[in-house]
Amino acid sequence: MGNYDALLVLSFGGPEGPGDVMPFLENVVRGRGVPRERLLEVAEHYQGFGGISPINQQNRDLVEALRPVAGVPVYWGNRNWRPFGEDTVRRMRDDGVRRAAVFATSAFAGYSGCRQYYEDIARISVEGGPELVKMRHFGDHPGFVEAMADHTRQALARLGRDDARLVFTAHSIPVGMARSAGPEGGLYEAQLRRSAELVNEALGRGEPWDLVWQSRSGPPQVPWLEPDVCDHLSKLDAPAVVLVPIGFVSDHMEVVYDLDTEARQVAAERGLPMERAATAGTHPAFVRMVRELMDEPEPVPCPLTCCPAPVRPAARQARESQA
Structure with a gap:
């Protein structure tokens, strides 16, 4: 110990x-x-x-x-x-x-x-x-999973409907960096998908969910992880959506701007009801x-x-x- x-x-x-x-x-x-x-x-x-x-x-x-x-x-x-x-x-x-x-x-x-x-x-x-x-x-730790599941549950309650699509978000990174993450590569994406899966299980939901990316900041000629959350929302076929910022532990600027400002605007333009779950905080x-x-x-x-x-x-x- x-x-x-x-x-x-x-x-x-x-x-x-x-x-x-x-x-x-x-x-x-x-x-x-x-x-x-x-x-x-x-x-x-x-x-x-x-x-x-x-x-x-x-x-x-x-x-x-x-x-x-x-x-x-x-x-x-x-x-x-x-x-x-x-x-x-x-x-x-x-x-x-x-x-x-x-x-x-x-x-x-x-x-x-x-x-x-x-x-x-x-x-x-x-x-x-x-x-x-x-x-x-600690993305798979029961404490992190419980916090994110609880905050997602609260967002679903604010939305007032159980048929919302859960869209988990994390910081996009260059594809080359993602491939080299972890001893055998690909660990960043694998850990995020596992965390999202655990949160979905904790909620008892059998519905499909998505993992998308946000906050890209690199030059356009360098490939980054996709799809971007705003692009995803612009095409999403769902009655409502809850964004779950699984890749962040606090509601900092990339959450309040990229999700609460930009992504919310895209959802509003489409008439897509949207709520955002809080981070673990x-x-x-x-x-x-x-x-x-x-x-x-x-x-x-x-x-x-x-x-x-x-x-x-x-x-x-x-x-x-x-x-």
Whole structure:
């Protein structure tokens, strides 16, 4: 069993005011060669909500919900915005923490959702600081499944009908990245399909369901996982729909913009009744799950060949120049 004297919630981060938006986005895409015009386009999504992403407050809420059950001090740090993970780990060192469980707010395999968190842990570790142990993927954990099933049940009740199609959504990623996820490849999609299947079973539904993708951000010449949720809704033959953001653990910007704004507009234009299930958030079963993960045997780290980093434009150019 894990022998930890602290818990670190490690997350993506998000802006908390108009002046934060561009510096935050520049942190997100550093080293990727993303055109500034694209950043300005995405910045408009945030500015439409006052320059504030919901993710930081939702992480604060999760930390507060964890404090009574974790049994150890709970800390929080981010990859891309304050509080930065490296600052949090220095504080943990100063507080005398020796070994901490790391709960990354991403349930599934893949570079951005798993391997990059291992890289973050290596980057933010400091001399004399705590040993940081990343906990396992949890998309199939009963606590996650219960939270998502409960929130889906509530969305069905708001819709007021049992014949709604369940459409599970997750972040699209490049096809090449999806194929390299996990030791044998394809693990990102496989884990998401299993989670959706478990939620559907927990609801006792025999109806078919769909898994679709959202939040594509790459160049058009690079194939990403499809279909996009909006394209899917534009063609869906169903009396009503409930969107279930199975690939996310909090209602952050990509949920409230891509689903609550864009997808809802598509459904409204078609006259398709739609509700959106909440993410796991601070559902009691999800909070208990984090504690249970801490009590599990320490996970075996993935091999370094698992979920490799994508080749960025700058890296590709450098590699080609050396050929």
